[in-house]
Amino acid sequence: MYEVYWKLNSRPFEDGAYPDYYSASPSHQASLLKLRYLIQQNKGIGLLLGDHGLGKTYLTHVLERECLDDGIGPFIRLVFPCLAPGEILNYFAMRLGIQTANVTATESILVQVEEKLREIAQNGGHPVFVIDDAHLLDVEQLDVLRLLLNLHEQGTCRFSMILSGRSDLLSRVQRIKALDQRASVRMALQPLTYEQVQTYIADRLGAAGAEEIFDQRAVRTIWELAQGVPRRINQLCDLALLVGFVDQLPLISPVEVEAAADELVCIQA
Structure with missing residues (x-):
């Protein structure tokens, strides 16, 4: 509506209008570099912390574009984390192309996920699981993610996991020592x-x-x-x-x- 009056060729402050806004912020630049390091060095899990509106989700989309350009993927994003623990695992399995309609046992799904991740790794792929609003996850949900990360620890499955949420996500992760100890890459966005x-x-x-x-x-x-x-x-x-x-x-x-x-x-x- 106002573009002609101000002699603009687009609306400059639309969310996501320009992919390099983070270049103005050292904390955003550093976080993006750490996320790339997390994936390239196969570190497993990383925490991206920050209050609402600081650009956590946007930064992971920037990361996704850069990684896909480099042949890294697929990216599997869980936008609504308020699912039952088994439903979270089922969601990731289905996004990997696994048919889980008749499978309910967590152990059985993990076996299929492990096989699929090995197949992807053999073909040169590197899946990245991104969970937005991860500060909403409870202990049981986080424990399912710990089980998934056990596959990574075995060394035959290459994938990365990014938990993105408010600062209180850190205290939630710290309740599960086995998960906390694996989160070697931690980033905090600043205003x-x-x-x-x-x-x-x-x-x-x-x-x-x-x-x-x-x-x-x-x-x-x-x-x-x-x-x-x-x-x-x-x-x-x-x-x-x-x-x-x-x-x-x-x-x-x-x-x-x-x-x-x-x-x-x-x-x-």
């Missing part, structure tokens, strides 16, 4: 600093074909209100551009950012 937010906004606008639209006071207000969280930054910038378009303004000031913040509160209330 963007003010300087990083400046770079982030400028890069997104530049990629959309525009130059300065937000004055420096507006950028600082965005950083303060969003607390450095990329998802919140996107929401504020997008709505502020709309407010500026409606009011036919030459630049976005803190007034428009605060109006966008008020609108978000009304939407989310």
Whole structure:
């Protein structure tokens, strides 16, 4: 709606609009490198920690694109982890191409999964299991993942597992020592600093074909209100551009950012 007015070739703050937003943040860059290390060195399991909106899921999608370009995969993503322990194992088995309709025993499913993983490894594949919102997993669900990782410990099955969730995921994993000890790769995403937010906004606008639209006071207000969280930054910038378009303004000031913040509160209330 506002693209023509601001002379943009796209909406710069759509979630996932540009694949390199993480380049503004050292913690995101480091986490991506560690995830690649986890897979390339066949380390088994890694934990990706961070509060909502910091870009955990987005970062794993960036990782998936890069790995698939390198012939690494398949990626199997569990978006809704609130399944029974056996259902989680069944889900992974089915995504690997295993027919489990008449199989209910955990041991039997694990045998089939082991055979399939060996076959994939022999063909040069490297499956990656990604579990979003893993902080919602309970002890029984995590224990099923431990059983799956036992196959990795045997050395004949190459695969990686990424548990992505809020910071309290760490305390949940620590309840199962055998799982905690295997999580040798751990990453924690941090909010963007003010300087990083400046770079982030400028890069997104530049990629959309525009130059300065937000004055420096507006950028600082965005950083303060969003607390450095990329998802919140996107929401504020997008709505502020709309407010500026409606009011036919030459630049976005803190007034428009605060109006966008008020609108978000009304939407989310």
